Amino acid sequence: MSDAADWRVLCRVEDIPDGEARGFPAPPGGFTGLFAIRRGARVLVYVNSCPHIGLPLEPVPDRFLDRKREMIVCAAHGARFRIEDGECVSGPCMGDVLEAVEVRLVEGEVRVPPDAGI
Template sequence: MPRLCASPELPEGSSRGFQIGRQALLLVRREGRVYAYRNRCPHRGVALEWQPDRFLDDSGSLIRCARHGALFLIESGECVAGPCAGEFLVALPCREQDGAIWVEL
């Protein structure tokens, strides 16, 4: 289980992208909990961010695909608007331990 970052490097309401080998990942912290997903839109298989570490919509409440505007629930990865409505981001198990965030690939 690789260590992605120190816990303080993902503040509340923020998102960050990571590259582990060939795997592109994203983390989001919401209401104190960390969510991890593969950085790949189910619609076209493209990366989601429009700028480095910018995965959230303007309200900070949904993950947004920069390519086609699809919106995903942070808590489940479900697409709730856009061309892939009803599909899901691939969630990855993660945990916070010893002041760091770890993800299972």
């Protein structure tokens, strides 16, 4: 695994409001974007693709969470995923999981491996 200095910077931690999510486009040459959810000092990143049919999860930019901000929701068919591990707990892909991306927080930056989303 490469040094975190070689990892791609998604944003700064403070660019994601606490309790919210933010989407990021695919890197050059990639085909799938990512999204990050902030919970205090912790940031979780997933590939923006529903395991059921592969569509992006959000209906409009940055809208990945339910109204209570307790679950990730797929706009295509209403599947609901736990934030902490990406497991689908209701919907047609129940039991499947979102693809998690390793995250490193370096000097306030949210970094992911250079091949994330490719």
